[in-house]
Amino acid sequence: MPEAGKTRVLMVAEKPSLAESLSKLLAPGGHYETHRRTTPVHEWTGPFRSDPDAKFRFTSVTGHVYTMDFTSEYNSWAIEPQLLFSGNVRKMESNPKMKLTQHLANEAKNVDVLILWLDCDREGENICFEVIGNCKPFMNKPAQILRAKFSAITAEEVRRAMHNLGTPNENEAKAVDARQELDLKVGVAFTRFQTRFFQGKYGNLDSTVISYGPCQTPTLSFCVERHDRIQSFQPEPFWAIAATIQKDNQPVPLAWDRERIFDRQVAHLFLNSIESKNATVLSVETKKKSRQRPHALNTVELLKHCSSGLGISPSESMSIAERLYTQGYISYPRTETSRYPESFDLKSVLQEQSKQANWGQYCDELLQNGFQRPTGGTDVGDHPPITPMRVADEGELYGDTWRIYDFIARTFIGSISSNLQYASTTAKIAIGDERFECKGSQTVAPGFSAVMHWLKTPDEPIPEFTKGETLPIVSLTLREGKTSPPDYLTEAELIGLMEQNGIGTDASIPTHINNICQRNYVNVNGGARRLVPTNLGIVLIHGYQKIDPELSLPTMRSDMEQQLNLIASGKAPQKEVLQYFLDMFESKFAYFVKHVESMDELFEATFSTLAASGKPLSKCGKCKRYMKYIALKPNRLHCPTCDETYSLPMNGNIKLYRELRCPLDDFELVLYSTGSKGTGFPICPYCYNHPPFEDIKKGMGCNHCLHPTCAHSMVRNAICPCPESEQEVDPCQGRLILDATSAPRWKLSCNECNIVSTFLDTIKHVNIVKDEICEDCGTVILKAEFRENQNKQPVIGCVMCDEEMEALLATRFARKSVRRKHHGKRRRRKWVDPKVRKLYADMR
């Protein structure tokens, strides 16, 4: 038995917010002390088992500590994708900068008991073992490791969990490990193969990668399936009797009971059978009906409304919701739960909202007249439904942030309002032997729709008919119509389909949708946000359907999950299930590779080859003929004569650079620029793909080149290390380059980070003064010449130390800190890379 006050307990939650709310519920009187560390640590003293004064510490991780990846040798695109299925994988820290593993180790020191409060789902169970791995080695021996199982964040539930501590379930964690490895291997193998195969052949695919994934591909498949239905739709003509009668001197259109007939002659028969010149009211009935108030809001419902009602994309909606959450306006926004626990304090949420200018009065009335508990919905036990926590007024939040807050607050208030009540009136009317009806409705009590205005139903008044009355017919005709095709899927419908088919989770659905948009497989059209697949999206899905339909089937994900359940429930060993799937997907992959021609036939019919794409731009150094620039993603130059492709950087402009040639390979230089405020530099297409010097990586422009004499090299244009090299955290390793490419607007820009400063537009020319280096800081001396109309003498000096020179830059570099540190004395600076210094010195 431990001595009183000796037991040390560490508890860990999945995110900081839960560590805090659980601490509030667990610490005696809700009193604890918080220490701000990597993630906050809450501490208190309280009873634990036989120790009345145990020392508690509650901290958290931020989701998964690790992410799975291949070992470095498999991370090269040069490796045969087939080999990835048996490739080595490892777990790497998800966010190494955060140093979470160190944090866990620190907090676990001298701890006797570790209690895991991770989310109670499979991923949470997996994170348990990530936490254990980091804590156990530092804990007192023997280490006690316990798992809290909770299904709601309420006082009783949390207390109950604390008294029923169990052990973490390793099988569930192993099922997740298997899923991670499968997703990685299958996704990466197919993606690399497809990308290389199709990008190597076609010039107008307009996508950086031709990706495949067990969630993104079925997501795309839903959109293509709807497209196919629209394409194959055959409109059918139909006919209907259109009758209008007269009541109270007003024409009243009626609806035919048979609705429509697909045979013209039969429809005519019905029309001709009517001999009566009048209509007779057979019955009039008014029924009281009600529409139920909405249940509490979960993530998927939020995303659906944001898309269809507010026109905001799921990923944008989630990032706004997260911001609202971290600022305290709403509760945790990722939840499947749509039902409040019994103990949830609805009243204080309502009281808070009663301070609001737009709907506060409505809340007051609810408080006075009594509000309802929401009905329906399910409590999955993850987090409470999305709830407004802090009142906000319009103007305090802006634009879409306000619109989403407005929706969340109104939905909460609506969910505890009374139901909408309305009266529905139906008059049944006979014309000859045919039956018609006239329907109307009227709101009796608006209920929730008073605050959820978008759910208001407009009144549809109809005249007051009396049973048995006879009314004149205004017109009686046969109306011809055509059936119309379905429309493209709305984003909200797609979210619904993904949820139903178990593709993605509430947290990942926005990412998958975003993915298929970014990769240019679908476009989002119009305010209704309908998803229209592109040619690329269509040929991909049709290709899978030709080769192996299972690859894009929406059931694929859930089938796999079912097998993984066997691991989770301990019915099958992880190794066997994983190997079974790896073998299966490896053979599916081999089959796909062997039959990729079937998919390629579709590509051939839709896209143009590399040789037929692009516009002539720069000349090839080998054959001296024009290469063609492909401006679509991925940007590249293709030499049709040599049949070589040279990739180029994206997200910027590419132009020919004054027909200058690289002295190393004779390729014509191109100029890359990212707008007037961004960086720009020349690129030799050949060097960019085949680095000419050992120390230079692939994908670098002339602003990294070590060529000692070429006028465009880094060696000739670098003036000093990047000012950001003085940052304590993550110092920039780059160099400040004098950039002449945007002349007459001269710039200094870093060749690694995004630091750029422009010379004033009164400056006509800037050049490096040969053989001169600032004595104080080692920076190369520049000479800046003014435009003629300025009538000023050129300025010669150091951009870092000389006030006069500094003043010529639109934004000065942060040198003040250096001056302050050294009490006005300038610090001596050295080149970051002595090799460059030597080259530079040699050159002079």
Place this chain on the structure above:
DNA sequence: GCAAGGTC
């Protein structure tokens, strides 16, 4: 340049 899952 790759997947999907957590979360910030």
